[in-house]
Amino acid sequence: MTPADLLQRITIRPEQCGGRPCIRGMRIRVIDVLELLAAGESQAQILEDYPYLESEDIAACLLYAARRLNHPNVAA
Numbered sequence: 001m002t003p004a005d006l007l008q009r010i011t012i013r014p015e016q017c018g019g020r021p022c023i024r025g026m027r028i029r030v031i032d033v034l035e036l037l038a039a040g041e042s043q044a045q046i047l048e049d050y051p052y053l054e055s056e057d058i059a060a061c062l063l064y065a066a067r068r069l070n071h072p073n074v075a076a
Helices: 003-007 030-038 043-049 055-069
Strands: none
8 A cells, every 4th residue: 555545544524523634534533543552552452442443544644643743843
C-alpha cells in the first residue's frame, strides 16, 4: 500500500468528531490510536480491542501524524 493509499484512510468531516481526523469515516480519531500506541498498547492489542480496525489504519495514523509534524518552524 502506498503512502497516498494510506492517507486516503484518514477522513476529516466537519460534522464528525468536531472535524478531527478520523479513520475511514468511523468515529475513532487518529489521536485515539496515537494515544493508545503512546500508552504502550501494541498494534496487535489495538486490533483485538477494535476489531473494525485494520493494520493499515494504524499505519495511516502514524503516517498522518508524521506528515502533519514535518514542517519547518521559523523563529521570529
